[in-house]
Amino acid sequence: MGTETKQLQWQENSEQTVLNVAGTWNFEQGLLDFAQFKQELESKPKLTHIVCNAKSLGPWDSSLVSFLIQLESCVDEVSYQNFPSGVLQLKQLAQAVPNSQTNETLAPRPSLTERLGLSVIESLKQCMHFLSFWGECVLSFVRFFQGKANYRRKDFLYFLYDAGPASLPIVTLISLLIGMIMAFVGAVQLERFNAGIFVASMVGFAMAREMAAMMTAIIMAGRTGAGYAAQLGSMQVNEEIDALKTMGISAFDYLVLPRMLALMITLPLLTIYANLIGIFGGALVSTWVIDVSWQQFWDTMLDTVGLENFIIGFAKSCVFGVVVALTGCYCGMISGRSATAVGKATTSAVVLGIVLIISMDSIINFVSTMLGI
Amino acid sequence: MIQSTSALISSEDQTHIQVDNLTLRYGDRLIQENLNFEIKRKDIFVIMGGSGCGKSTLLKHMFGLLEPAEGDVRFNGVSLWQQELETRQKMMQRFGISYQAGAIISSLTLAENIAMPLELYTKLSKAEISELVSLKLMMVGLAGFEDYYSSEISGGMLKRAALARAIALEPEVLFFDEPSAGLDPLSARNLDELILTLSDSLNTTIVIVTHELASIFAIGSNSVFLDAQSKTMLTTGDPNYLLKTSKDARVQRFLRRGDYQQPKETI
Numbered sequence: 001m002g003t004e005t006k007q008l009q010w011q012e013n014s015e016q017t018v019l020n021v022a023g024t025w026n027f028e029q030g031l032l033d034f035a036q037f038k039q040e041l042e043s044k045p046k047l048t049h050i051v052c053n054a055k056s057l058g059p060w061d062s063s064l065v066s067f068l069i070q071l072e073s074c075v076d077e078v079s080y081q082n083f084p085s086g087v088l089q090l091k092q093l094a095q096a097v098p099n100s101q102t103n104e105t106l107a108p109r110p111s112l113t114e115r116l117g118l119s120v121i122e123s124l125k126q127c128m129h130f131l132s133f134w135g136e137c138v139l140s141f142v143r144f145f146q147g148k149a150n151y152r153r154k155d156f157l158y159f160l161y162d163a164g165p166a167s168l169p170i171v172t173l174i175s176l177l178i179g180m181i182m183a184f185v186g187a188v189q190l191e192r193f194n195a196g197i198f199v200a201s202m203v204g205f206a207m208a209r210e211m212a213a214m215m216t217a218i219i220m221a222g223r224t225g226a227g228y229a230a231q232l233g234s235m236q237v238n239e240e241i242d243a244l245k246t247m248g249i250s251a252f253d254y255l256v257l258p259r260m261l262a263l264m265i266t267l268p269l270l271t272i273y274a275n276l277i278g279i280f281g282g283a284l285v286s287t288w289v290i291d292v293s294w295q296q297f298w299d300t301m302l303d304t305v306g307l308e309n310f311i312i313g314f315a316k317s318c319v320f321g322v323v324v325a326l327t328g329c330y331c332g333m334i335s336g337r338s339a340t341a342v343g344k345a346t347t348s349a350v351v352l353g354i355v356l357i358i359s360m361d362s363i364i365n366f367v368s369t370m371l372g373i
Numbered sequence: 374m375i376q377s378t379s380a381l382i383s384s385e386d387q388t389h390i391q392v393d394n395l396t397l398r399y400g401d402r403l404i405q406e407n408l409n410f411e412i413k414r415k416d417i418f419v420i421m422g423g424s425g426c427g428k429s430t431l432l433k434h435m436f437g438l439l440e441p442a443e444g445d446v447r448f449n450g451v452s453l454w455q456q457e458l459e460t461r462q463k464m465m466q467r468f469g470i471s472y473q474a475g476a477i478i479s480s481l482t483l484a485e486n487i488a489m490p491l492e493l494y495t496k497l498s499k500a501e502i503s504e505l506v507s508l509k510l511m512m513v514g515l516a517g518f519e520d521y522y523s524s525e526i527s528g529g530m531l532k533r534a535a536l537a538r539a540i541a542l543e544p545e546v547l548f549f550d551e552p553s554a555g556l557d558p559l560s561a562r563n564l565d566e567l568i569l570t571l572s573d574s575l576n577t578t579i580v581i582v583t584h585e586l587a588s589i590f591a592i593g594s595n596s597v598f599l600d601a602q603s604k605t606m607l608t609t610g611d612p613n614y615l616l617k618t619s620k621d622a623r624v625q626r627f628l629r630r631g632d633y634q635q636p637k638e639t640i
Contacts, residue, residue, distance in 0.1 A: 027495070027497070027501075027505060027543070028495050028496075028497070030497060030498075030501060031497070031501040031504055031505070061543050061575075062505065062508055062509070062512075062543060063505070065508060066504055066505065066508045069508070069511075085574070086573065086574030086575065086576070087574070089570055089573065089574040090512065090570075090571075090574045090575070093511075093512050093567070093570055093571075093574075094508060094511035094512045094516075095511070096514065097511070097514035097515075097516060098516070336524070337524065338479040338522075338523070338524045339479050339480070340479050340480045
């Protein structure tokens with residue numbers, strides 16, 4: 001028995017209408033099309049009472065339970081004969097808790113102007129939030145300089161190592177390649193005017209003033225800033241930040257301060273390093289592609305690229321250090337409490353970081369041009 | 374899946390799961406060794422023991438997540454670990470698993486979570502799947518919560534949603550890792566009753582890790598007791614029977630919440 005598929009047979013006599021439920025009810029072979037069954041039911045004279053009989057029922061599963069529940073919803077009274085107790089038990093279980101949630105009415109979708117207004121208010125709120133985060137950080141730094149900040153030196157040293165020496169390989173690779181690329185591009189163009197030697201000025205000027213600081217900052221935003229956001233976000237998920245708060249430890253002093261300090265120290269240092277490597281990359285290409293010696297390259301660069309360019313680049317990197325650390329920590333601290341939210345926090349830390357780096361860069365360039373430096 | 378056929382083929386007393394000389398290790402660290410016990414069809418089998426003795430680890434070895442260092446687990450006499458990966462995954466489709474923290478995937482709604490195994494392993498249409506999903510949610514008392522995300526519901530509801538996902542494919546064996554941990558006594562009891570009803574009507578064998586004494590005595594029909602110090606099992610049997618007859622002080626202390634004095638040995 002039990003190999004034939006599910007069957008429903010009507011059996012009517014003067015006293016009652018019997019529905020014979022038979023065969024194998026296996027949900028993997030598809031469910032019963034209830035809409036079709038309902039049509040069949042409605043084509044009959046109005047039924048108020050149906051007796052379901054399962055005397056030739058084969059193996060069954062929840063597809064049968066599902067059918068019975070639907071049947072009960074469109075017939076006043078259904079009684080059961082010869083059903084296995086499991087079927088009825090499952091049916092009762094499913095009907096035990098009434099569906100309480102479907103009555104919830106959805107708010108109508110707001111109009112375009114309303115949505116615009118709401119999103120403006122929302123972004124203003126976020127700006128305020130960011131500013132207050134900024135303020136908390138400043139307060140935390142004040143406590144740090146007063147020697148009152150509660151943080152672990154070991155944490156700070158770890159973050160210093162992670163943002164500094166541990167980032168050296170990738171910074172080396174990227175700045176070397178940037179220097180080489182610029183030298184390639186410049187050398188080909190300048191050679192046409194017989195001014196190949198000025199590739200030294202070009203590479204030196206671009207690295208010192210722009211590329212070293214910007215590329216290092218972007219690398220660190222992707223590497224360390226994203227890392228901070230993910231760490232703090234997961235701590236948010238595990239309620240670790242709540243635990244610190246209730247122990248009376250400021251999350252800013254304990255978590256944000258060491259991270260910010262570490263990046264603010266290492267990013268300028270990494271930028272100086274990136275300068276050297278980038279210029280070395282430029283020299284490498286110059287000596288190879290055009291006829292310039294190492295000595296010539298070095299002398300020309302020092303002659304034409306003033307110290308103020310290096311100072312501006314260094315100043316930029318100090319600003320970028322704050323920007324990267326701030327966006328990383330901010331996005332982590334405001335993260336929601338789920339895996340998806342941590343992912344979002346990490347993404348926005350990188351995106352916000354890069355946007356802010358480039359906009360700050362433009363502002364500094366604008367100001368320094370106005371001042372004529 | 375089709376309960377009555379499996380029930381017809383096998384008599385009630387038949388051994389369903391057999392753990393053979395199992396040794397569990399994480400790398401070089403030994404967790405448990407020499408585990409031998411049998412689980413009969415339709416048993417509610419409790420794995421108990423103190424914290425950190427390897428209960429969850431044993432469970433993960435039984436449903437195929439971790440490979441044992443030695444030994445094997447047999448289902449209906451068929452070895453789980455001597456199979457090719459594909460055959461093993463086929464076997465694992467017949468298991469329903471409810472993890473300690475629910476493990477409801479946070480980027481999907483409850484309905485999508487429960488529909489996932491159905492979409493993967495059956496050829497049902499969208500409408501049929503949504504009908505089954507609603508039924509499963511009704512069974513665990515979460516009717517109408519289809520479009521909620523795991524972050525929007527309470528801990529108890531999360532556990533029940535995990536149960537709904539575990540029974541989505543109408544498994545032969547259900548594994549629970551601490552189903553009532555973190556629930557209030559009333560919710561824990563309701564969940565116990567839900568598990569009992571489901572196992573009774575779906576003909577499922579249930580393996581459950583717990584250290585809730587109330588649950589152990591209320592639903593357990595057989596059990597194994599793991600010990601952290603000796604790194605092996607101390608005893609196996611019906612927990613109520615163990616409470617009356619076990620002579621092992623460690624088992625007695627566990628089952629009586631430490632309220633046990635070893636009888637003085639007569640010389």
